[in-house]
Amino acid sequence: MSMTGLPIPDFLDARLLAYEEASIKTRRNGKPLVLGKKPQPESIILQSNDYLSISNHPQVLQAQIARLEQGGHEMVMSAVFLHEDSDKSLFEKAMARLVGFEHAILCQSGWAANVGIMQTIADQNTPVYIDFFTHMSLWEGVKTSGAPFYTFMHNDAAHLENLVKQHGQGIIVVDSLYSTTGDIAPLTEIIDIANRHNCLSLVDESHSLGTHGPRGAGLVASLGLTDRVHFITGSLAKAFAGRAGIILCSQRFAEYYPYAAYPAIFSSALLPHDIAGLSATLDVIINSDDRRKKLHDNALFFRNGLESLGYFLASQSQIISLEPGSEPQMEILRDALEDRNVFGSVFCAPATPKNRTLMRFSLNSDMEIDELQQVLDVCASIRDEVGMREWKSTKRKKT
Structure with a gap:
């Protein structure tokens, strides 16, 4: 019986019981x-x-407080309705300058960024080549896109190239710094393969933006690969200590994405005080x-x-x-x-x-x-x- 008094259907009850048996009752502390x-x-x-x-840097906190005290009516709506002179747009341009891309797209989270971008760049006719340990958000994006995918052994560039030769031009997806093991992808080899076979490349820099590269621009920048990578994505809830995600891309793609990606269309944009905090954080990171x-x-x-x-x-x-x-x-x-x-x-x-x-x-x-x-x-x-x-x-x- 549920808390509402309604009976729980058998199929849900079975799932809950299976979870309790496997994940709770077997634990020493319950x-x-x-x-x-x-x-x-x-x-x-x-x-x-x-x-x-x-996360508690006074410059960041003061920026958020000042924006909240400024008042005014905060528009709670999808970002598709925001114009180019918005706070969001200014932050995107600043992030693009740091990382060395034409444009950036601010998203509600790293998860939203990765699911959204895979949904917009892949389809059932586009093979995706993805490292076994790539973040779950990118795996979910591949699933959402309906694309056929081919998993290559972790950080194994030779295995990746063999798969590309077998299945053809597609999208290569890796993390630059893996969030579970902390190891770093052989990015130069992987991007060489992508460009040699005319594949699109996507690198998730969630755990290296801010911490690596010149002024915190990330591992792609530190290796001089910026001009050879199509997309960088990242969570801004790591070194940036905020609640957002980012996509680094071309100007042309930035004009397309907000009107095609479901997470962008059907979720409200970040609020002005969130963006004020991120902008101040960016200044701190550049000088850190x-x-x-x-x-x-x-x-x-x-x-x-x-x-x-x-x-x-x-x-x-x-x-x-x-x-x-x-x-x-x-x-x-x-x-x-x-x-x-x-x-x-x-x-x-x-x-x-x-x-x-x-x-x-x-x-x-x-x-x-x-x-x-x-x-x-x-x-x-x-x-x-x-x-x-x-x-x-x-x-x-x-x-």
């Missing part, structure tokens, strides 16, 4: 796997995507070379420390994940860390394959070496308790 203990004030929390530690350096120094120190303890890492960035394997093994690792006041983010199905759970540590530029060393000391002390030496990832490192 909660979903991603939820362990509640952090305390003294806990070290490595969960936030605010990599440059600017010191924060970027601190972030990368922290990440290098932490990666080296974990590897010296025998942990297998794929990471080349500020996203650093341990791979215990099965969900029961993840529970043991999560509890061992949280018992010692260290909190990371549990990644499990559907974010990862069923038996390839990840404990993700997200670093930021505010962290000090002594905090990172404290986490390393915890990771050293729990190796036997969590069975680290028997993890498949550890054995993979040995071979």
Whole structure:
């Protein structure tokens, strides 16, 4: 029986029961796997995507407050009705200048950006070549488009090219920096393949915009590939610490997208105070070379420390994940860390394959070496308790 008094149909009841049996009743604490203990004030929390530690930057907060105090009637409507002199348009032009594209399209979220762009550039006659670990939002976009897709092995450019030779011209989709494992795509090789076979290229830079490249322009820019990539997408809820997404594209595509993409047509635009915050954040990020350096120094120190303890890492960035394997093994690792006041983010199905759970540590530029060393000391002390030496990832490192 539902809370409204209406009976729940059998098909929904069966789904709820299956979820409870698989994801709740099997857990030691009777909660979903991603939820362990509640952090305390003294806990070290490595969960936030605010990599440059600017979510509470006074310049950003003041911009939002000033826009709210300015008042006026805020139009709550789809962005298709906004004109070129809007705050949205000005921010888009500033983002395009930073990354080196003709234009940018501000979206409601990274998810909306990726689903919307795939819906508008792919169809049932367009093959899509997509890395196995590419973000779920792009997979959902492919599904929405109805396009045939071909998965290539993670970061395997040779496998990608073989697929393109078999199935022909299409769309190549990758992340620049992968959100689960923290490793970086071989972008130069992949873009070479795209251009050699006249394919369209799309790179999701959600976790590298702001943190990598000149003035935070991203990995594509840092590798000198900007003029060879068709589209960059990104979430502005990571280093930008906001609630939005972005598409970097040509002027011609920007004129087409808002009137063809369902997430753009059928969702309300961001409000002026949101855009004021993003504009101020962009100014902060452009002038944050010191924060970027601190972030990368922290990440290098932490990666080296974990590897010296025998942990297998794929990471080349500020996203650093341990791979215990099965969900029961993840529970043991999560509890061992949280018992010692260290909190990371549990990644499990559907974010990862069923038996390839990840404990993700997200670093930021505010962290000090002594905090990172404290986490390393915890990771050293729990190796036997969590069975680290028997993890498949550890054995993979040995071979």
